[in-house]
Amino acid sequence: MASNLALFTAARLRDGVVTLVLVTLVIFLLGHVVGNPAQVMAPVDAKPEDIARLAAQLGLDRPLPERLVSYFGGLLRGDFGTSLWQDRPALTVVLEALPATILLTLAGLVVAGLLGTILGMLAGALPDSPLDRVANFVSVAALSVPHFWLGLLLIVVFAVQLRAVPTSGFTSWQSLILPVATLGLVHGARVFQLVRSATFEEMTKPYTMVARSKGLPERIVLWKHVLRNTGVVIATTIGWEYVRMMGGAAFTIEVVFAWPGIGLLTITAASRQDFPVLQAAVIIAGAFVIATNLLVDLLYGLFDTRLRAA
Amino acid sequence: MAPELEVHFMANRVVLLLFSTVFLSACAGPMGGGSGQAPPGGQQAPSAVKPMVIAVATEPSTLDAQAVIDRNSRVVSGNIFENLLDRDTQARIVPALAQRYENVDPTTWRFELRRDVRFQNGEPFNAEAAAFSVNRILDKDYKTQRTSYLENLLGARVIDDYTVDVLTDGLNAVLPVQMTQLAMVPPKASVERDFGQNPVGTGPYRFVSWDRGREIKLAANDDYWGTRPTIKEASIRVIPDAQTQISALQVGEVDIVLDLLPEQAQLAPRSLSTLSTDFSYIAFNTRKQEMTDPRVRVAMNLAVDKDTLAKTIYLGQGKPNDAQHLAPGMVGYNPNLRPYPYDPARARQLLQDAGFATGFALTLHAPIGRYLKGEETSEYIAAQLNEVGIRARPELMEWNAYRDAGRIPGDRPGAFDLKYGWNSNEWFDASRIVAHVTCDGTSSKFCNPRIDQLMDGAVKTLDPRARDQMYQQVWGILNEDPYSIYLLQQNLVYGVTTRVEWQPRTDDEYRLSEMKLTS
Numbered sequence: 001m002a003s004n005l006a007l008f009t010a011a012r013l014r015d016g017v018v019t020l021v022l023v024t025l026v027i028f029l030l031g032h033v034v035g036n037p038a039q040v041m042a043p044v045d046a047k048p049e050d051i052a053r054l055a056a057q058l059g060l061d062r063p064l065p066e067r068l069v070s071y072f073g074g075l076l077r078g079d080f081g082t083s084l085w086q087d088r089p090a091l092t093v094v095l096e097a098l099p100a101t102i103l104l105t106l107a108g109l110v111v112a113g114l115l116g117t118i119l120g121m122l123a124g125a126l127p128d129s130p131l132d133r134v135a136n137f138v139s140v141a142a143l144s145v146p147h148f149w150l151g152l153l154l155i156v157v158f159a160v161q162l163r164a165v166p167t168s169g170f171t172s173w174q175s176l177i178l179p180v181a182t183l184g185l186v187h188g189a190r191v192f193q194l195v196r197s198a199t200f201e202e203m204t205k206p207y208t209m210v211a212r213s214k215g216l217p218e219r220i221v222l223w224k225h226v227l228r229n230t231g232v233v234i235a236t237t238i239g240w241e242y243v244r245m246m247g248g249a250a251f252t253i254e255v256v257f258a259w260p261g262i263g264l265l266t267i268t269a270a271s272r273q274d275f276p277v278l279q280a281a282v283i284i285a286g287a288f289v290i291a292t293n294l295l296v297d298l299l300y301g302l303f304d305t306r307l308r309a310a
Numbered sequence: 311m312a313p314e315l316e317v318h319f320m321a322n323r324v325v326l327l328l329f330s331t332v333f334l335s336a337c338a339g340p341m342g343g344g345s346g347q348a349p350p351g352g353q354q355a356p357s358a359v360k361p362m363v364i365a366v367a368t369e370p371s372t373l374d375a376q377a378v379i380d381r382n383s384r385v386v387s388g389n390i391f392e393n394l395l396d397r398d399t400q401a402r403i404v405p406a407l408a409q410r411y412e413n414v415d416p417t418t419w420r421f422e423l424r425r426d427v428r429f430q431n432g433e434p435f436n437a438e439a440a441a442f443s444v445n446r447i448l449d450k451d452y453k454t455q456r457t458s459y460l461e462n463l464l465g466a467r468v469i470d471d472y473t474v475d476v477l478t479d480g481l482n483a484v485l486p487v488q489m490t491q492l493a494m495v496p497p498k499a500s501v502e503r504d505f506g507q508n509p510v511g512t513g514p515y516r517f518v519s520w521d522r523g524r525e526i527k528l529a530a531n532d533d534y535w536g537t538r539p540t541i542k543e544a545s546i547r548v549i550p551d552a553q554t555q556i557s558a559l560q561v562g563e564v565d566i567v568l569d570l571l572p573e574q575a576q577l578a579p580r581s582l583s584t585l586s587t588d589f590s591y592i593a594f595n596t597r598k599q600e601m602t603d604p605r606v607r608v609a610m611n612l613a614v615d616k617d618t619l620a621k622t623i624y625l626g627q628g629k630p631n632d633a634q635h636l637a638p639g640m641v642g643y644n645p646n647l648r649p650y651p652y653d654p655a656r657a658r659q660l661l662q663d664a665g666f667a668t669g670f671a672l673t674l675h676a677p678i679g680r681y682l683k684g685e686e687t688s689e690y691i692a693a694q695l696n697e698v699g700i701r702a703r704p705e706l707m708e709w710n711a712y713r714d715a716g717r718i719p720g721d722r723p724g725a726f727d728l729k730y731g732w733n734s735n736e737w738f739d740a741s742r743i744v745a746h747v748t749c750d751g752t753s754s755k756f757c758n759p760r761i762d763q764l765m766d767g768a769v770k771t772l773d774p775r776a777r778d779q780m781y782q783q784v785w786g787i788l789n790e791d792p793y794s795i796y797l798l799q800q801n802l803v804y805g806v807t808t809r810v811e812w813q814p815r816t817d818d819e820y821r822l823s824e825m826k827l828t829s
Contacts, residue, residue: 048752050457050458053450054453054457085371085372086371086372086506087372087453087506088504088507093522096522096523097522097523100523148551152551152553152554152557155553155554155557156557159557159561160557160560160561163561166563167554167557167558167561167563168549168551168554168557168558168563169524169525169547169549169558169563170524171524255550255551256551256553256554257554258547258548258549258550258551258554260521260522260523260524260548261523264523264550265523267550268368268369271709272371273710
């Protein structure tokens, strides 16, 4: 049993590392195929010699294979290159921004998970009740509107009209409220939908009737037995929503709320063609997401022994 | 209890719990009509006045004033560093760290420096520091975006403790202008690797801290040589989204928003605006056969209604320029020129005379997200040209692609037919336009040998009157042989809170020492 789990873990770890290497390679190649950062950094009317001089200074004139090899060599040493714009180690730049994003996305995930799971299970257990109808409506609305619009709306209502929370930035713990609420609503909505239908399905299965006929109260049936079976759906959805969050919503939410995280950093680096920072951000964020998924996979393995055989 | 009722009961409790959590957390913010923002770490600001906060859309890359030219960086470094010369609020060149200057010979400019100045880290400001600063930015290994500001500068040398000579490569009449844009840096501190994150200058404000991605803090320099500024503390906050900036302004979390859209002006507690040194235009590719005839280009100038452009798309934030990229007060401004009238009938007539009665097709390159309302303006211009038979088609492109396309020579495939852009003349001098109108100018797809002659002549004299005359002649010629469709002199628009007292400058510089807070 234990060695089965160990093999399972090793296999997942290997897959994670391979994915990360491939992602790094793709990003590196993409970044060097388009554009020339020296041209972007130079003033609009700079002469070609000025641009060439800047490019040489930035090391952009060496052949591509040479730059690729030296880049991977550097990565193994922990050297992600120097930010073209900030003239500091790219890794430092990214690691400074990472904690803010982790805080935001994990808090958002917790809120999304709790909201979606609790309301989803209740709605699935009480189909067509007022709770089900209202929660369903709200979740469809949250899934239909653009994230940034929802964020801006929350700012206008809660920060400007009610003056209850800061508008933006990361100045205190209250700064977390609106961005986390936005993420929680948007991602919680999808968790809600999936948990709701999974719960509904479970409630029709024979074992729930057996449990009730044994005299178990409804809440035990729901939160102990049904939850254990919908647990896989919940874990999958939450893991998947986290990937989506890191890949999309985190960017728009960080821009709207001026949240000093990796999303905002990546957008700025992209517009300035700061390749080292872009690459470092994608690799670090990618590693984090892959690690999170690995963790979710391992949790499955613990819960559901059927999956370890795969 | 019946099973269904039990779950209902629980559901109600859960809903009540959720609702109270949201309600309580919303109320957990500070009480009263304040800004809803808790001081970080619970510490109180030492002075009674809340620090001035300026919002910028993008974080500066570095605070080394010699390295960057973008506005977001200058908002900070412009308050920390100073130059040998400066511009006053009327844009006249005035002494700053240098008290006077003169030509000892045509290529040597001698500057006499102030004797009472120290850098904020205690290093003395003297001829050695001044010469060091000039030579530092000119060094081939120093990475700077300001290379086009440094033409014809050779270097500097110390004459005595407070006298320094700046040497030029041939005659350079704009040297005083260049000296208003060359920051003085401390010789010892500036060689440190992290000088860009720990800037030290001679200016009225010193750097306090940089919380990456969040804000940069400045404090008044108590040992400043000049008039002590009234604002004691200031910070620059990064807020990328325009709507979020307005929200922050409305609750007073920030005092000044730099990038206000014209339509947002009524959302701000107060809005301020000023004419800027930005002149918008649509450049012609005169290598393209249809545009070699000046009549065609004059016709295109007559086909565009610039007043309506300024009133509707820019909501009055800008006005038609006098068919030149200069305004009164700038060197080379030709006072006899006026904007082309809006005359589509005459435009059609000229096109017919030139042999294009049936019109022709053109593409108009325009960058996305770079110039305020650039996309709308391009669509508008294209529509107006279509009305006189010129089938102009706007091609909106991402900024980097637009720049690259702009560098393709005029007779090669992929080169633009028309290009929308803004010319920024922060030198207040006609020489700044040279790259756009000379036969081999890097941004030019236009050639008129007479203009080349005049532009050449203007740099071969130091006599301000002679230069002015020659540049005026250049614009006179460009009125009959236009190199572009002349559009507007744009405005800079800012949103401010009611406690800010400030007269914005036309040169896009942000001096905290010129601002006051009334509460």
